[in-house]
Amino acid sequence: xxxxxxxxxxxxxxxxxxxxxxxxxxxxxxxxxxxxxxxxxxxxxxxxxxxxxxxxxxxxxxxxx
Numbered sequence: 001x002x003x004x005x006x007x008x009x010x011x012x013x014x015x016x017x018x019x020x021x022x023x024x025x026x027x028x029x030x031x032x033x034x035x036x037x038x039x040x041x042x043x044x045x046x047x048x049x050x051x052x053x054x055x056x057x058x059x060x061x062x063x064x065x
Contacts, residue, residue, distance in 0.1 A: 043054045050065030 046054055046061070046063050048065060049063055052063045054061055054063060
């Protein structure tokens with residue numbers, strides 16, 4: 001498997017599949033993945049959406065909205 005660097009958000013209209021391992025994932029343009037994936041991206045700023053989780057300087061927080 002190769003290594004690819006992206007710039008921008010990653011969006012999937014049909015879900016992600018395939019093995020994916022990354023500490024930071026960002027992409028621009030069209031991105032297609034296949035296989036099984038477990039991707040969790042937690043924002044580091046309050047998303048201002050009630051109940052959304054975010055990383056507040058290393059503390060898992062829940063947004064009040």
